Amino acid sequence: MSKQYQAIVVGAGPAGSSAALTMARAGLDVALVERGTFPGEKNMFGGILHRMTSIEELMPDFWTKAPLERHIAKKGTTFMTAEASFNVQHETTNFDRAPYNGYTVFRPRFDRWLAEEAVKAGATLITRSTVDDLIYKNDRIAGVSILGRTGQIKAPVVIAADGVLSFTAQKAGLRRPKFNADQMAVGVKALIDMPREMIDDRFGLVRDQGFANEFVGCTGGVRGGGFLYTNYDSLSIGLVFHLASLRTSGKTPYDLLNEFMEQPQVAKLVRGGRLQEYSAHVIPEGGYNMIPELAGNGILVAGDAAALCNATGVNLEGINLASHSGILAGKTVIEAHQQQDFSLKTLKRYKERLDLSWVMKDLKGFRNAPKMLHIERIYNEYPELVCSMMEHIYRIDGTPKMSIPKLILREVKERVGLKNAISDALTAWRAL
């Protein structure tokens, strides 16, 4: 197996397929190489597919064609202890009409569909092929070699869209050889089967409305959080842990997930469901500060491979950033072909394009968010503070009531300490 293409994309996830689609539309002969038996087979997320404005430009009727689940009309945050929970919810009809703000999706379906759109545009999808290494000719990238096959796929330029661990970027010397566990998280997820009507009733939804909820204080003291998303007839529920914190905790992700699902208020939400699938994946959560070199001679890096992931604790975005970066990488390769120059000199235009886009502007703007997420107190003391305060406010037991500011001050002093609370508030303010 050895065929000459004009560009190779490693990984048929949202970044890779968006890149391949862009280049194929421009008439380039593109190979989209995927290690799964189909695109999306290896991918998971605990999240929402947010609006993808750049894909909408390529496919104006994107939302009517893609295999989507419910649109998110209602979002919530829950502060939780072992016994209590305090919920904040936002619901708006603005998110209940097109263009919708976000959807739940199944990655094996969505990624496969997006890759097929790239194929329709003329890209060649090569599945069951794990890229092993880059091949060079006269010091220039000439293609990739495939693991376990005595073959090569050839092209003068490669887009590494091979996910968070990007061995392609590593072999090109663009990312650090060792990751910092402080900048990485792992998500574990249970897919729970549940009848559609039960989901509608339980979460107060009608038509195709969906609900997304984040949880704080459910990770057994490990830095991280929980999530619950409604699909048509299943729930995605899971936890995300920062790896530096999980490593030293001695606790296991699955035990914590079980505890989370057994917490009384969460147990009511998943009751009657049946476990259908269990999945896990690492997430690049270091933000702006962990972005690798984005371009080299004959190579570009996009999506998770480039750590383009925005985990501010409020919105959790990834696929939209991946897709946008893929499109910008694709455009840069088209330009490189016009100039017949695949050196860094031409390809660094990709970084310039990204810098000008909302992707980098968002990541730069929220570059302190990871610092906030590393405040240990967020994951225990603050949820306890909120829940205990609410219990005091609501409780009627024949004793005189304390004024609310006084109550807040007492709880803060008792659980966190005034100095810590002020410093945390400042960190959070700077982060957001």
Next chain:
Amino acid sequence: MNIDEIFDFTSFTIDREPHIVLDTAVCVGCDNRGCTNSCPARCYTWSEEEQIMTFVHDGCLECGTCYVVCHKNAFTRWRYPRGGFGVAYRMT
């Protein structure tokens, strides 16, 4: 959810050739062994009695946790399975 029953609810096409190979001699000298608790599929088990680390690749979810968590560089090989092998998600 019982992690011992991982094969009942998640699909795998197991490759006989492991994609992750561990130099277990390194694990003996490790002061943390964060892989044993961090791996979401419990692929790593440490026997205190025999002072041996066991790694089983069959139920590996290819998530990357051990690759990041291991600070001793105990892997003589860490790559993804050959094309078509490994975990196969249907819905997630």
